[in-house]
Amino acid sequence: MPLAASSKSKKGGGPTKGKTRLEPVRDAERTQQMILNAAEVEFASKGLAGARVDVIADQAGANKRMLYYYFGSKEDLYLAVLERAYIAMRQTERELNLTHLKPLEAIQRLVEFKFDYCQAHPLMIPLLAGENVLGAKYLKRSRKLRDMNLSLVEVIRKILDAGVVEGTIRPGLDPLHLYLSMSAESYFYFSNATTLSATFGRNLLSEAEQQIRRKHCVDVILAYVRAK
Known part of the structure; x- marks a missing residue:
């Protein structure tokens, strides 16, 4: 199965320091869609300027490192x-x-x-x-x-x-x-x-x-x- 990077450790703990593990692509795609779903709500309700990345990540059940990894920046998201x-x-x-x-x-x-x-x-x-x-x-x-x-x-x-x-x-x-x-x-x-x-x-x-x-x-x- 193709793999994509993830910021979670293999043991399921918190983010690693400067290292990533490989995540199955289907999990990566699901994470991206969850981020996009949460971002759509945040941008629609608050606009680009008012939207907060930490709120999007929290609502998506992800973390900001993953958000930036997949989308690069708030503007790109x-x-x-x-x-x-x-x-x-x-x-x-x-x-x-x-x-x-x-x-x-x-x-x-x-x-x-x-x-x-x-x-x-x-x-x-x-x-x-x-x-x-x-x-x-x-x-x-x-x-x-x-x-x-x-x-x-x-x-x-x-x-x-x-x-x-x-x-x-x-x-x-x-x-x-x-x-x-x-x-x-x-x-x-x-x-x-x-x-x-x-x-x-x-x-x-x-x-x-x-x-x-x-x-x-x-x-x-x-x-x-x-x-x-």
Whole structure:
């Protein structure tokens, strides 16, 4: 079995001084995922500046030496959390097989997906908000995410082109701006639901209100793209 370094002694005691033992890769991968899980919560709740490495290590059941060994620095760990979150979302989008659906059906499915994903992954909202405050400083370092995002735009472009050919989608739509509108419909809702609920006196995070909003998102986007 391939091995990776660990800071624990063979007898299960505390960290060794300047020495490491070899740890099975599957254990190393599990440790890394536990660190990433804990880091996601910490960064989402406190942002990069407020997040504490010792808290992340404690919640992951690891130690700071292991955290630095696997991720290098707090900033590199933060980028790893962002990349993991984006990659998971893009991989799930890819599994929708949108190009195998009718164009309008594909658009509706993507709108529903964006809403459902925000609903099921609430930590994405503060993570994105925090990175926007930083001016996307860390996301700009990630070439892999840029390439994945461009790939999604091309999928939407193919869907729109197919819809124009069959006469169900109006021509001239920009696939990037369409995707931005789809995302904004859901992101704004979930990122501002608590303040909007207080302002308008309706619990927008209730199941009933979320179903109303989900349908509204679909209706708005389909009305925009549908050929007249």
